Structure formats: structure tokens, C-alpha cells
Amino acid sequence: MKFIAAFRFLTVIPLPFRRQPAPEEFGGSVLYFPVVGLVIGLLMAGLYYVLDRLLPGSLATALVIVAMVLVNGALHTDGFIDTCDGLAGNKAPEERQRVMKDSRVGAFGVIGAVLLFMVKFAALNSLPNNLIYATLILMPVLSRWSMVYAIMAYPYAKPEGLGTTFKQHAKWRDFGIASIVVFVVAELLCWWMKLGFIYLSGLFVMAVVWLATLCWSAYLEKKFAGLTGDSYGRSTRSPKS
Numbered sequence: 001m002k003f004i005a006a007f008r009f010l011t012v013i014p015l016p017f018r019r020q021p022a023p024e025e026f027g028g029s030v031l032y033f034p035v036v037g038l039v040i041g042l043l044m045a046g047l048y049y050v051l052d053r054l055l056p057g058s059l060a061t062a063l064v065i066v067a068m069v070l071v072n073g074a075l076h077t078d079g080f081i082d083t084c085d086g087l088a089g090n091k092a093p094e095e096r097q098r099v100m101k102d103s104r105v106g107a108f109g110v111i112g113a114v115l116l117f118m119v120k121f122a123a124l125n126s127l128p129n130n131l132i133y134a135t136l137i138l139m140p141v142l143s144r145w146s147m148v149y150a151i152m153a154y155p156y157a158k159p160e161g162l163g164t165t166f167k168q169h170a171k172w173r174d175f176g177i178a179s180i181v182v183f184v185v186a187e188l189l190c191w192w193m194k195l196g197f198i199y200l201s202g203l204f205v206m207a208v209v210w211l212a213t214l215c216w217s218a219y220l221e222k223k224f225a226g227l228t229g230d231s232y233g234r235s236t237r238s239p240k241s
Contacts, residue, residue, distance in 0.1 A: 001025045006032040010144065011040065012073040013098055025071060027169025037144035040071055041137035061125045064136065065117065076143075077113060079230040081105055084112030086224065093225035097157060100230055128194045134189040142205070145182045146213040148175050149228045154217050157226030182206060 005021035006029035007013070021029070044064055051060035069077055078225075084135040088108040099106070127135055150174050151166045186202030220227055 002029040003032040005029040006036050010036045024169045027165045030170045031174040034141045034146035034178050038062035041140040045133045045136040082110035082230040085109040134193045142209045148178050150217045155226040157224045157228045
């Protein structure tokens, strides 16, 4: 049930299960976040394989980015836009949180989203063919893994909200197991890409992502007096958590 809860939370793909997860199942579902990321990555790699044979390469890349947004119900984009709006200007943490709750999108959120997708497109479009598939698979795995670390390592900024369920029921053991899963996936993909130094490359990629997550989360904690649902990986679905 924890995997089903994670899958429902991180994607809009329907499942034939109607039972709603209990709070402890929902909170403990962070264990399966990287596994859901792997499913998404495999879907995106398969989609790119088909599109690349039917369309010009740059158009195939653009459509895969669109598919990434659609498959998770734009929850990453929503969280990123709200976070950009909250970071704008010189405000107290409480005021920044109020800005993030506002359903209206501000100029900083729009600018941030445009720049984000420009960088995503340029990064993917510049990859050689022997790296694009492994990258499409590994990106969602690492990003969901970084969410788990942010949830575990940083305080929740508000007394209530969707993120409190994760904080109350997620355990460091879950992060440890998730890290082992990510390490195995990263090593296999690095072996597939023939990067060399096989027993170090997966750890290196994870270390870079962890360091980026550490720095960005620490910055957000300072600005918002903790993290919120939107800032957990810039990727938690509203209701304005």
C-alpha cells in the first residue's frame, strides 16, 4: 500500500486500487519515491525512443519534457513556481509563506518556470544519443531521492499541512533503503553508459545531487524558517501545503 500511495502522490497515472492509504502508509511511502521515479524514467525513455524515430530530435526532446510535466500532474512545476514567488523580495518568513499559499502566479514564478524549462531543454538536447536514455531514467530517480532527504533532514515550516504527515511517519531507515535502491540503479546505468570507474561513478552522481540538495534546502530553510510542501524538492502537490 505504501508503494501505491507513493505512485498516486507522484503521478496522475490511474491505478485499480480505491482504498485510501492510512496516514502512516502515506507518510511512510517516501521509501518508494525513487522506485516511482524509476517507473517514470523508464516511461520517458520509452517515449523518447518512439518519438526520436518519428520526429526531429529537438522536437522529441521538447515533447518528452511536456510528458514529464503531464505524468506528475505538473506538481513539480507548481511547487517550483510557488517557491520562486515566495523567494522574491525582502520579506519575513511568515510573509513568504503567505505568498506561496496564494493561488495567483507572480512574475518571479513565471520567469523561474520559463528559465527552468529552457535549461531542461538545452541540457537534454545537448546530450549524445548514448547518454540520453540513461539520463532520462536516472533523473526522476535522483530527484525523488533528493525529496526524501529534504523531508527527513529539514524541519517543516508550518504546524499543519500535507508535509506534516511525511515528517511524522517517515523514518531515516526509509531514506537508507531508498539510497541503496538509488545506488544500484545509478551503478547499473553508469555501467550501461560505459563511463568507467564503475564502482565510483554511481556514488559520485549521488554525491553531487546530495550536495546540491543540501545547499538548496539550507537556503530555503533560512528564507522560509523551514521547508514546506512546495519546497520539498520543489515538487509537492498542492493543496497549498
